[in-house]
Amino acid sequence: MGSGHDVTHDRYCDEIIHQVGQLRAVVTSGADLSATVPTCPDWSLEQLVRHRGGALRWVDTIVRSRAQEGIERERVPLGEGPEAGGGAAALDACLVEAGDLVVGALREAGPDTEVWSWTGVADTGFWARRMTHEITIHRADATLPYEVAPDIAADALDEWLQLVRWVQRNTSHREAKELCGSPGRSIHLHATDTEPAVNAEWLVELGEEGVAWRRGHEKASVALRGPLTSVLLAFYRRLPLDGPGLEVLGERELLEFWPQRTTFG
Numbered sequence: 520m521g522s523g524h525d526v527t528h529d530r531y532c533d534e535i536i537h538q539v540g541q542l543r544a545v546v547t548s549g550a551d552l553s554a555t556v557p558t559c560p561d562w563s564l565e566q567l568v569r570h571r572g573g574a575l576r577w578v579d580t581i582v583r584s585r586a587q588e589g590i591e592r593e594r595v596p597l598g599e600g601p602e603a604g605g606g607a608a609a610l611d612a613c614l615v616e617a618g619d620l621v622v623g624a625l626r627e628a629g630p631d632t633e634v635w636s637w638t639g640v641a642d643t644g645f646w647a648r649r650m651t652h653e654i655t656i657h658r659a660d661a662t663l664p665y666e667v668a669p670d671i672a673a674d675a676l677d678e679w680l681q682l683v684r685w686v687q688r689n690t691s692h693r694e695a696k697e698l699c700g701s702p703g704r705s706i707h708l709h710a711t712d713t714e715p716a717v718n719a720e721w722l723v724e725l726g727e728e729g730v731a732w733r734r735g736h737e738k739a740s741v742a743l744r745g746p747l748t749s750v751l752l753a754f755y756r757r758l759p760l761d762g763p764g765l766e767v768l769g770e771r772e773l774l775e776f777w778p779q780r781t782t783f784g
Contacts, residue, residue, distance in 0.1 A: 526674045528630035531647035532622045534671055538654040539575075539618035542568060545661045546611045558660045558757050568610055571657050575617040578646045582624040586635045621650060638685050652678055659757045665748070672751045673719050676708065679755065680723065680732045683781050687729045694780040701725035704773055707739035708754065710747035711764075719747050723777075741769035754778070 545564075546552070552565035559567060577595040580586070628634075630644030638645065652675040655667055667675070687695040702725075710719035722737045723730060743750055745765035752758040753765055756778045760767050767774060 526648070526670055528625070528644055528647055531651045532625050534651045535622050535654060536618055538651070538658055539614060542571065542654065542658050542661060543611050543614055546607050546614065552607060552610070556660050564661060565610060567657065567660055568614060571654055572614045572617040574653060575621045575650060578650055579617070579621040579624045581634055582621070582628050582643050582646060585632065588635050589637070638682070639689065648678060656755050656757065659752055664763065667748045667751065669713050669717050669719065669747055672747045673717055676721060676751055676754065680721070680730070684730045684732070694782060697780050698725050699729045700727055702727055705739035706774060706777065707737060707742040708750050709736070709742055709744045710750055711744055712746045739769065741767065741771060741773045743767055743774055
């Protein structure tokens, strides 16, 4: 998995704090914390928030300890365990503490400190980027509709494509490997609401050697067009392909085939 991207480490840290704030606003809005999350039907809203807080604390532990091997997430508090409960105020306090801890650890470490990760990029920069996009996408589970800053949304698509490619080439994930072997079949993602300088278009090719992708405007077997945030959420399985402002042109079944085989994230 390549590590090249345009968003800075400080920008990721700022965005984590921003997204934590947005998620806190949901928690303290009077929302029913026991309600089922439509896009994650196995979770309640409280479980979703605790999952996010637990992930932030897990990464804080990895970064702060300069871990060189994996740490079991169950060992880190603010998961879905017996500490659950206490209402919105307690949940909010735990969430803000988790955000402050991980961002403090990431800022202190900088982007290039060597730590364990589950991919080929074993540094703190990977975790700043991963946590930014995890909390950004999971906030969509907690509240729709919503918007994402264009630079973050575009980078989230870049990262997701890199993760799919890495998983496909380096793991035994059966569904991801099924994305191989479709020479000549391709997907074009086209954001219709961004400035040209953002270059928010992608070509994803499903070749014999696996997924390959690049930014740019090119013809493909199928195109998904619409606002950048909606394109991101549809590609991440958070919106249907006929969601707000979205348009599918070409082989719709190929676009449906993709999310069925990228369920590892």
